[in-house]
Amino acid sequence: MPRASAAALRTVPPTDADATEDRAPEPARAVVSVSDLSLTYETADGPVYALSGVDLAIAAGEFVSFIGPSGCGKTTLLRCVADLEQPTGGELWVNGVSAEAARLRRDYGFVFQAPALYPWRTIERNVALPLEIFGVPKAERRERVRRYLDLVHLGGFAKKFPWQLSGGMQSRASIARALCFDPQLLLMDEPFGALDEIVRDHLNEQLLSLWRETGKTVLFVTHSIPEAVYLSSRVVVMSPRPGRIIDVVDCSRLGRQRPLEIRESPEFLAIAHRVREGLRAGHAYDE
Amino acid sequence: MSRQVNRTIILSVATVAGGLGLSALAHSPDIAGQAGSGFWLGTLLLWLAATLAARDLAGLAAQQRKPSGLLALAVPLLVGFLLVVLWELITVGAGVPAVLMPPPSMVAARFGGALPVLAADFVQTFVKSALPGYAIGCAAGFGTAVLADRVPFLRRGLLPVANFASALPIIGIAPIMVMWFGFDWPSKAAVVAVMTFFPMLVQTGAGLAATGRIERDLMRTYAAGYLTTLVCLRLPQALPFIFTALKINATLALIGAIVAEFFGTPIVGMGFRISIEAARLSLDMVWAEIALAALAGSAFYGAIALAERAATGWHPSMRAAR
Ligand SMILES: Nc1ncnc2c1ncn2[C@@H]1O[C@H](COP(=O)(O)OP(=O)(O)O)[C@@H](O)[C@H]1O
Ligand SMILES: [Mg+2]
Numbered sequence: 001m002p003r004a005s006a007a008a009l010r011t012v013p014p015t016d017a018d019a020t021e022d023r024a025p026e027p028a029r030a031v032v033s034v035s036d037l038s039l040t041y042e043t044a045d046g047p048v049y050a051l052s053g054v055d056l057a058i059a060a061g062e063f064v065s066f067i068g069p070s071g072c073g074k075t076t077l078l079r080c081v082a083d084l085e086q087p088t089g090g091e092l093w094v095n096g097v098s099a100e101a102a103r104l105r106r107d108y109g110f111v112f113q114a115p116a117l118y119p120w121r122t123i124e125r126n127v128a129l130p131l132e133i134f135g136v137p138k139a140e141r142r143e144r145v146r147r148y149l150d151l152v153h154l155g156g157f158a159k160k161f162p163w164q165l166s167g168g169m170q171s172r173a174s175i176a177r178a179l180c181f182d183p184q185l186l187l188m189d190e191p192f193g194a195l196d197e198i199v200r201d202h203l204n205e206q207l208l209s210l211w212r213e214t215g216k217t218v219l220f221v222t223h224s225i226p227e228a229v230y231l232s233s234r235v236v237v238m239s240p241r242p243g244r245i246i247d248v249v250d251c252s253r254l255g256r257q258r259p260l261e262i263r264e265s266p267e268f269l270a271i272a273h274r275v276r277e278g279l280r281a282g283h284a285y286d287e
Numbered sequence: 288m289s290r291q292v293n294r295t296i297i298l299s300v301a302t303v304a305g306g307l308g309l310s311a312l313a314h315s316p317d318i319a320g321q322a323g324s325g326f327w328l329g330t331l332l333l334w335l336a337a338t339l340a341a342r343d344l345a346g347l348a349a350q351q352r353k354p355s356g357l358l359a360l361a362v363p364l365l366v367g368f369l370l371v372v373l374w375e376l377i378t379v380g381a382g383v384p385a386v387l388m389p390p391p392s393m394v395a396a397r398f399g400g401a402l403p404v405l406a407a408d409f410v411q412t413f414v415k416s417a418l419p420g421y422a423i424g425c426a427a428g429f430g431t432a433v434l435a436d437r438v439p440f441l442r443r444g445l446l447p448v449a450n451f452a453s454a455l456p457i458i459g460i461a462p463i464m465v466m467w468f469g470f471d472w473p474s475k476a477a478v479v480a481v482m483t484f485f486p487m488l489v490q491t492g493a494g495l496a497a498t499g500r501i502e503r504d505l506m507r508t509y510a511a512g513y514l515t516t517l518v519c520l521r522l523p524q525a526l527p528f529i530f531t532a533l534k535i536n537a538t539l540a541l542i543g544a545i546v547a548e549f550f551g552t553p554i555v556g557m558g559f560r561i562s563i564e565a566a567r568l569s570l571d572m573v574w575a576e577i578a579l580a581a582l583a584g585s586a587f588y589g590a591i592a593l594a595e596r597a598a599t600g601w602h603p604s605m606r607a608a609r
């Protein structure tokens with residue numbers, strides 16, 4: 001039975017909560033707590049060290065972005081939290097229980113890198129899918145689907161099929177699907193990767209205000225430094241081979257109210273610079 | 288544009304009128320069996336006119352932004368008409384013996400005259416043998432595929448055996464089924480059930496394996512169980528495969544029911560009729576039965592294709608139809 005190590009709890013002050021065997025023995029305020037996590041894929045060409053020695057604790061209400069070159073294990077880390085991948089070492093707690101228990105409690109909403117809409121369902125029925133599975137009554141289902149489709153500006157496309165929409169619209173629909181059952185934890189894997197700059201800015205603002213108003217905890221994977229800094233309370237910089245964390249940059253001094261123009265402010269640029277330095281250091285490792 | 292339309296209409300009308308006229312002419316005592324070069328020249332011209340008309344019609348159909356059913360249907364109708372007319376003209380004009388190849392007019396006359404017999408044969412072979420066998424075979428194949436997908440040892444053990452068994456020739460199993468189920472329709476339905484079982488098993492199995500990783504992971508994030516995942520994701524994904532099997536099986540069922548009757552049957556049924564009428568050299572009745580089988584088979588296949596379009600309109604292969 002796993003026990004959380006002190007390293008996992010670095011950013012969250014410990015309380016005197018007693019450690020029972022099958023619950024995370026720590027301040028339950030950490031929504032995600034990861035210590036010395038590693039995951040090695042055994043492939044035909046030998047082992048791939050997708051994650052190695054990852055320590056991180058994420059408190060309720062944080063917005064944490066993960067940034068790093070391709071193949072540094074961002075997706076793998078998110079999938080571990082979602083219990084879609086089994087770590088080969090270390091510990092992982094989600095909302096104070098194992099990742100599996102959290103998944104079975106439907107604690108999180110996941111936005112995959114690809115929209116993964118079911119082509120036989122219209123957009124509205126795709127968004128309604130989790131609500132149908134969770135047994136939400138029909139009237140409420142309809143109301144929620146409408147609300148979240150409006151939120152991602154797809155109100156007029158409810159009756160369309162996914163293949164009748166552009167790639168960007170499809171990813172917005174997949175975001176509405178993850179939001180519509182109102183999970184407190186959101187795991188988003190490059191959700192805006194396929195969108196153009198303007199739509200992306202707009203959805204960034206939308207996501208930020210949603211986060212501010214609802215107090216959700218968000219784990220957000222991105223390739224874009226400005227996007228990471230703009231959205232996050234903390235940016236986790238990762239590097240590949242083996243996938244690991246090389247820097248954690250605090251962005252909370254930008255405040256919670258962030259107009260888009262903040263991206264030209266000196267504080268913003270200073271933080272972005274530090275993230276870039278971290279990324280560069282990670283790259284230097286391989287070249 | 289309108290000139291082309293005019294030409295198409297003239298050519299089409301000429302083809303139809305010429306075809307009917309020549310067919311009537313062929314039966315006159317001076318020509319039947321001893322047609323001269325003038326008659327054959329007319330036949331050749333008819334062929335030419337029909338070819339040009341078909342080409343123009345196809346061109347018009349391609350120009351339309353939204354293909355209308357009527358124009359798309361006109362080309363195959365015209366080609367079918369030409370083939371039947373040529374068949375009539377050649378068999379009558381050249382005096383081909385009816386035991387070798389009866390002209391369509393003779394087959395049609397026989398068809399009209401033997402309606403009660405044809406109806407009884409149709410009920411025996413299609414309604415009593417093919418349809419129940421088809422339903423049983425498809426349902427069993429589907430159920431087995433779902434079961435094999437759920438139970439790993441069945442998947443590993445059963446599928447290779449199924450592949451092997453699907454290679455069994457129908458000629459071999461038909462007499463066995465007669466021994467087991469008697470001469471009447473149950474043995475024919477059993478043959479059809481065996482024939483349609485394997486395509487459905489294999490196709491459903493492939494369909495259930497067709498879901499992508501992210502699509503399955505999505506279900507996992509909802510903590511969806513086996514049954515929910517099956518109903519919400521895997522069966523819809525498998526539906527195009529299942530319809531492929533339904534269509535393959537529609538053809539197989541009729542063939543199976545007819546051929547199975549060659550191995551012992553009460554004195555009714557399409558296969559029975561074909562075999563005894565062929566032995567009696569009344570080829571017109573054989574052709575009437577073949578025409579009936581073609582009609583029934585096309586209607587059956589068409590009904591399934593329509594259902595497929597309604598159920599899997601989302602699939603890339605069907606989107607053009609939307
Ligand atoms: N299922 C898998 N099997 C083998 N190797 C994998 C698998 N998934 C990911 N990897 C490898 O693990 C590493 C991390 O991948 P990933 O987490 O997808 O990176 P990122 O999302 O940061 O681009 C990569 O080298 C990738 O090739
Ligand atoms: Mg990734």
